Amino acid sequence: MMDGIDVNKLVKVFVKMRDKKAELTAEFKAADDALQFQMDTVKRALLDYCKDNGVESARTDAGMFYRTVRSKYWTNDWERMGAFIVDNKCPDLLEKRIHQGNMQAFLQDNPDLRPEGLSIDSEYTITVKKGKS
Numbered sequence: 001m002m003d004g005i006d007v008n009k010l011v012k013v014f015v016k017m018r019d020k021k022a023e024l025t026a027e028f029k030a031a032d033d034a035l036q037f038q039m040d041t042v043k044r045a046l047l048d049y050c051k052d053n054g055v056e057s058a059r060t061d062a063g064m065f066y067r068t069v070r071s072k073y074w075t076n077d078w079e080r081m082g083a084f085i086v087d088n089k090c091p092d093l094l095e096k097r098i099h100q101g102n103m104q105a106f107l108q109d110n111p112d113l114r115p116e117g118l119s120i121d122s123e124y125t126i127t128v129k130k131g132k133s
């Protein structure tokens with residue numbers, strides 16, 4: 001007991017709640033995965049319908065559907081992509097974000113260097129580990 005707080009009881013309750021949350025999360029994920037599989041099956045059937053009938057959309061009593069093209073872009077050669085971006089002056093092809101782990105390591109390795117404009121939001125967190133039963 002610390003200052004009237006039974007920390008042993010708090011940890012015990014926390015572990016119990018975390019275990020229940022994990023159980024519920026697993027149940028939800030299983031149900032969600034099954035539903036997503038069914039939805040993907042219906043989507044494939046609707047895409048096949050569009051292709052087979054040469055249409056981009058269709059209206060039904062239940063609603064309408066339409067197909068669109070979604071493209072994803074990536075590179076397997078970051079060195080050449082980086083050179084391309086610099087050569088063509090198109091930095092907007094990249095997202096503006098900082099790699100959290102690399103920045104933390106950089107700041108630890110270089111305590112006297114800090115990029116201008118860098119903001120840091122730090123807070124204490126609690127990690128609870130289950131005791132041996």
